[in-house]
Amino acid sequence: MANSEKMTQQELKQPDAFQRAGAEARDWLIERQTLVILAVGVVLVGGLVVALISYFSSRGEASAAKELGAALEILDRPVIATPEGAQLTPQDGTEPPFKSAQEQDQALVKALTDFRAAHKGTKSATTAALALGKAEYRLGNHDKAVAAFSEYLKDAAQNDPMRAAALEGRGYAYEAQQKYDEALASFDEMSKVESGGYLEGMGQYHRARILILQGKKDDAAAVLVKIPVDHAGSAAARLASERTALLAAAGVKIPEPPKPTGGPGDGGA
Numbered sequence: 001m002a003n004s005e006k007m008t009q010q011e012l013k014q015p016d017a018f019q020r021a022g023a024e025a026r027d028w029l030i031e032r033q034t035l036v037i038l039a040v041g042v043v044l045v046g047g048l049v050v051a052l053i054s055y056f057s058s059r060g061e062a063s064a065a066k067e068l069g070a071a072l073e074i075l076d077r078p079v080i081a082t083p084e085g086a087q088l089t090p091q092d093g094t095e096p097p098f099k100s101a102q103e104q105d106q107a108l109v110k111a112l113t114d115f116r117a118a119h120k121g122t123k124s125a126t127t128a129a130l131a132l133g134k135a136e137y138r139l140g141n142h143d144k145a146v147a148a149f150s151e152y153l154k155d156a157a158q159n160d161p162m163r164a165a166a167l168e169g170r171g172y173a174y175e176a177q178q179k180y181d182e183a184l185a186s187f188d189e190m191s192k193v194e195s196g197g198y199l200e201g202m203g204q205y206h207r208a209r210i211l212i213l214q215g216k217k218d219d220a221a222a223v224l225v226k227i228p229v230d231h232a233g234s235a236a237a238r239l240a241s242e243r244t245a246l247l248a249a250a251g252v253k254i255p256e257p258p259k260p261t262g263g264p265g266d267g268g269a
Contacts, residue, residue: 064124071111072131079104105135126155130162133169137176145173164190164199171206175213184210201227201236208243217252225257 080097098104112132119125133148149170156163171186184207191203204227211220224247227240248254 061122061124064119064122067119068115068124068128071108071115071128074104074108074111077104102139105139108132108135109139109141126152129155130166130169133166133173137169137173140176142173142176146170149173163193164203167193168199168202168206175210180210180214198235200234201231201240204230205236205239205243208240212243212247217247217250221247221252221254225255229257229260 077095078097079101080099082099098107109132112128112135116125116128116132119128129148129152133145133152136142136148137145149166152166153163153170156166167186167190171183171190174180174183174186187203187206187210189203190199190206204223208220208223208227211217211223221244224240224244227234228237231237244254
């Protein structure tokens with residue numbers, strides 16, 4: 001029982017394994033909502049340049065978009081792990097594969113940093129800041145990730161559909177630095193701007209995770225039980241139910257979930 005309790009406590013403090021596993025799927029869905037999302041995602045680079053050029057109207061913006069597409073082609077180059085000292089040779093005049101995901105991200109950071117310096121003030125430079133923040137986070141450069149996400153949020157339109165993703169990324173970067181108050185602020189702001197899809201309810205879910213890290217498990221439970229009611233059927237609702245079960249196993253008293261408002265069946269027979 002003691003070992004089981006200890007394991008449960010550890011699980012509560014770690015990101016969900018299936019949340020990490022689902023991150024790519026989340027990005028896949030979100031990154032197809034708008035042309036801006038295509039610019040950041042680069043799952044298939046083939047039609048990216050055309051999409052970017054059609055999104056950015058002016059000649060200068062179109063030129064910058066084309067260059068951004070070229071910079072993001074780094075994400076289309078494969079990553080092939082090789083033994084120490086082995087050389088990877090390019091085929092058909094293409095660039096050689098990267099030896100690791102870290103090497104790929106380092107190349108991406110350099111390309112996007114150079115691009116943003118050359119195209120300050122363009123929409124493409126703003127878009128590049130979001131991709132840059134993600135790459136810096138993956139490299140463990142959390143201060144730089146916060147700076148990149150903050151640049152994106154400063155320059156992007158208030159109705160930009162990717163603001164929620166930027167706020168989530170910044171929250172994660174603060175969390176990695178154990179700056180929990182800053183992370184909470186970012187996730188709370190995310191709750192106000194999230195626009196459905198995978199991110200529905202995720203700001204609230206992240207708030208509960210941070211509260212757990214701060215040792216405020218009762219407060220976290222109160223947040224978690226509301227998510228399946230407010231965002232029924234969402235990924236956040238499923239994650240919240242898993243976290244609630246872990247809290248209950250750890251001995252935390254779980255409050256009764258609130259009743260849905262305005263739903264059928266109110267009042268007893």
